[in-house]
Amino acid sequence: MGALDDMAYKPFDADAVIDALAPLLQLTISDKQRPGVRLNLKTASKMAALIEQVKLPDEAEPLPVYRP
Amino acid sequence: MSVGSSGPSAEMGASEIAQGVRSGRFKARDVVQAALKRVATHNGVLGAFTDVLSDRALAQAEIVDAKVANGIEPGPLAGVPFGVKNLFDVRGIPTRAGSKINRERPPAERDATLIERLEQSGAVLLGALNMGEYAYDFTGENVHDGASRNPHALDRMSGGSSGGSAAAVAGGLVPLSLGSDTNGSIRVPSSLCGLFGLKPTYGRLSRARTFPFVASLDHLGPFARSVRDLALAYDAMQGHDDGDPAMAKRAIEPTATRLRNPLPGARVGIAGGYFAGEGLAQQHVRKVTDALEATRVVNLPDAQAARAAAFLITMAEGAALHLDRLRTRPDDFDPEVRDRLLAGAMLPAAWIEKAQKLRRHFRAEVLKLFEDVDAIIAPATPMQAPLLGQKTAMFGGIELPIRPNMGIFSQPISFIGLPVAAVPIWLDGAELPLGVQVIAAPWREDICLRIAHQLETSGVAKAPLPRGFSET
Numbered sequence: 001m002g003a004l005d006d007m008a009y010k011p012f013d014a015d016a017v018i019d020a021l022a023p024l025l026q027l028t029i030s031d032k033q034r035p036g037v038r039l040n041l042k043t044a045s046k047m048a049a050l051i052e053q054v055k056l057p058d059e060a061e062p063l064p065v066y067r068p
Numbered sequence: 069m070s071v072g073s074s075g076p077s078a079e080m081g082a083s084e085i086a087q088g089v090r091s092g093r094f095k096a097r098d099v100v101q102a103a104l105k106r107v108a109t110h111n112g113v114l115g116a117f118t119d120v121l122s123d124r125a126l127a128q129a130e131i132v133d134a135k136v137a138n139g140i141e142p143g144p145l146a147g148v149p150f151g152v153k154n155l156f157d158v159r160g161i162p163t164r165a166g167s168k169i170n171r172e173r174p175p176a177e178r179d180a181t182l183i184e185r186l187e188q189s190g191a192v193l194l195g196a197l198n199m200g201e202y203a204y205d206f207t208g209e210n211v212h213d214g215a216s217r218n219p220h221a222l223d224r225m226s227g228g229s230s231g232g233s234a235a236a237v238a239g240g241l242v243p244l245s246l247g248s249d250t251n252g253s254i255r256v257p258s259s260l261c262g263l264f265g266l267k268p269t270y271g272r273l274s275r276a277r278t279f280p281f282v283a284s285l286d287h288l289g290p291f292a293r294s295v296r297d298l299a300l301a302y303d304a305m306q307g308h309d310d311g312d313p314a315m316a317k318r319a320i321e322p323t324a325t326r327l328r329n330p331l332p333g334a335r336v337g338i339a340g341g342y343f344a345g346e347g348l349a350q351q352h353v354r355k356v357t358d359a360l361e362a363t364r365v366v367n368l369p370d371a372q373a374a375r376a377a378a379f380l381i382t383m384a385e386g387a388a389l390h391l392d393r394l395r396t397r398p399d400d401f402d403p404e405v406r407d408r409l410l411a412g413a414m415l416p417a418a419w420i421e422k423a424q425k426l427r428r429h430f431r432a433e434v435l436k437l438f439e440d441v442d443a444i445i446a447p448a449t450p451m452q453a454p455l456l457g458q459k460t461a462m463f464g465g466i467e468l469p470i471r472p473n474m475g476i477f478s479q480p481i482s483f484i485g486l487p488v489a490a491v492p493i494w495l496d497g498a499e500l501p502l503g504v505q506v507i508a509a510p511w512r513e514d515i516c517l518r519i520a521h522q523l524e525t526s527g528v529a530k531a532p533l534p535r536g537f538s539e540t
Contacts, residue, residue: 021414026395029410033398036407037414043472044383044411047376048419051426054373062424063431064284 009046014038076102078240078538082148082297085243086190089147092136096129096147100192103149106241107194110537115216116236118154119161119196125149128192135190143190144300144324150244153233154196155203156180157277165279166199166229168212168400169393180277181312182246182288182305189304194242198232201402203248203281204386204409205229206256206474207454211402215456218261220500220534224453227257227474230291234261237291240537244292244301248278250285251378252448252478258291258490259448259503263531264298264520265291269510270485272318273302276311282385283314285378285482293531295521298489299324302513323514327521334519337366337437339446339507342375343477345464349447352493352502357445359528360519366437366444371480374430377423378483379472383412384420404471431484438509443519447477448490448503481507489516491529504529 018037022029029037076085076099088094104122111117135142152158155165157176164171183193198216200207208231209215216231218224219239226235230247234257237245247254249267258265266289273288280286290301306320338357344350344365357363368374387394387409394413398406437444450463450473460467463476481488487510490503506523508515523529 017414025391025413027391027410027413028395028398030398033403033407033410036403037410040383040408040411041414044380044415044419047379048416048422050373050376051380051419051422054370054426054429056422056425056429060425061428062421063427064424 009049012045014041017041078106079533080243081294082145082243082292083294083300085148086144086146089132089136090142096132096192097126099147100125100129100149100194103194103242110239110241113217113222114219114235114239114241115198115214116232116239116241117151117195118164118198118213118232119158121158121193121195125192125194128187132190132192143188145186145304146190148191148244149194149242150186150191150246151194151197151233151236151242152180152183152246153199153230153248155199155248155279156183156196156246158183158193158196161196163279165203166201166210166213169397170279176277178277181274181309185305185307186301191244197236197245200229200231201405202386202390203229203250203253204405206252206471207231208235208257209456217456218453219537220262221453224455224500225260227260227453229253230257233291234258234263237293238263238531238534240533244290244297246288246290248281249287249289249482250281251382251482252475254289254291255448255478255488255490255503255505256474258492259501260453262492262494262501263291263293264295264492264529265289265490266298266302266513266516267482267488268302268513269487271314271316272487272511272513273305274309274312274315276309280389282382284381284385287482295517295524296324296327299327299517318511321514323517326514327518329518331442331515331518334443335364335441336360336362336519337364337441337444338362339368339444340365341367342371343368343446347450348452349450349477349502351495352504353445353447355493355495355528356491356504356523359523359526360445362445364441366441368437368480369433370426370430373426374480374483375476377426378479380415380419380423383408384415387412427483430480434484434486435509442508443515444507446481446505446507448505449474449478450476452500452502477505481505486510487513487516489520491520491523492531493529
């Protein structure tokens with residue numbers, strides 16, 4: 001079944017990401033929000049690990065293709 | 069079927085109602101009044117409707133009745149009451165999309181295209197329905213409006229994010245409703261509440277004048293208690309609309325008149341690999357595949373990665389949509405939605421680009437499967453309706469949060485925009501249903517609906533009203 005696979009997850013410092021990107025995005029992450037944001041970043045990184053396991057050729061095009 | 073002094077019964081489906089109104093056996097006004105009475109009786113418990121538009125509905129019913137009285141064709145859905153998820157624009161009320169923030173918007177000036185099309189077919193809009201905030205939800209819970217409840221077990225989730233749309237139809241308040249499905253928001257509540265639901269091909273039905281979530285994945289579609297009703301509504305809503313740039317310019321391809329057409333030698337595949345297992349969901353799939361005499365297992369390659377890609381695109385696009393509101397009014401969001409969106413704003417662009425490339429790759433791989441099969445069967449959800457407030461559940465032997473995991477089987481399919489009919493399956497003696505997806509190649513909604521109809525007529529799929537909701 002397709003539940004999250006902890007094997008694919010590489011730990012990282014979510015607080016460092018939040019502290020670096022929140023000012024760039026003009027977001028203020030309160031102490032109340034931080035645990036939830038941290039948890040969701042961790043989930044996202046697990047998802048990213050799953051998609052990075054699929055190797056695609058350099059020529060692969062994204063699905064949306066601009067048609068003038 | 070019964071027509072008492074209070075009007076047509078809750079059991080009656082859209083096609084029966086339309087037949088009765090068209091033949092003059094009863095009036096649209098009586099149908100609408102009976103539905104309004106059921107809403108008044110049950111909505112306090114179900115939490116399905118957030119806006120009830122009695123005056124508008126009765127006025128529309130009068131128009132339908134006048135057409136019948138004057139020998140004017142009233143439409144195939146004459147007098148059928150319906151509700152819409154409250155992300156559809158409804159003339160005269162703000163489109164709240166399940167949020168606190170959006171209810172401060174000015175009232176919508178014009179109905180969403182799909183509402184207009186249903187009313188042009190004679191249907192009558194009764195009101196707007198509860199949903200998870202900004203459609204980022206699989207539970208049917210809403211911190212602002214309260215939860216929509218599962219009519220089969222009131223202490224359980226209706227599923228989300230179109231929870232009110234499912235609760236209203238499963239509880240017999242209306243025979244028809246509309247919802248949206250970005251990652252499973254029609255199929256999940258259909259599964260949990262035991263309904264037929266249709267998520268058409270991406271680009272088939274107009275999304276004009278509805279509040280978006282993830283533009284590249286958003287679909288709209290109907291819920292009903294029978295396949296015929298689902299097909300009637302779907303047919304009425306088809307047709308190009310310049311108001312939605314994602315629409316494919318497809319001709320209208322009617323399905324309701326073709327439901328009984330046999331599918332000679334239909335080749336039905338069973339989704340294996342990622343979708344397989346020994347759990348409860350797979351027992352429901354087996355009931356369907358046994359009935360269809362399907363034995364061929366097909367593997368959707370990289371389905372788990374496809375689901376992950378849909379998950380990331382959703383986080384990123386959803387965050388981009390709401391970034392200004394996250395900056396200025398973070399405390400007015402549902403905290404669970406807000407924190408997912410805040411994290412979504414911080415995802416690297418490289419992940420999203422890879423996710424979009426994977427979308428093309430997965431699409432190509434799955435389309436190859438349709439050279440050998442006409443339909444693929446998969447579970448709609450990994451579990452039956454959880455308890456309201458429940459945060460975690462067992463997924464494949466691991467305890468995980470419900471919110472991000474309820475869509476594991478629905479997400480890979482909507483990711484590539486395939487049409488799906490969710491069909492409600494009950495195991496012998498079960499008190500709760502679980503839905504199964506009938507998936508077809510792009511633009512073959514007719515196959516989804518014909519197989520769903522076959523399952524319905526053979527008694528394998530059914531959507532009975534629960535005890536306590538069929539009396540009025």
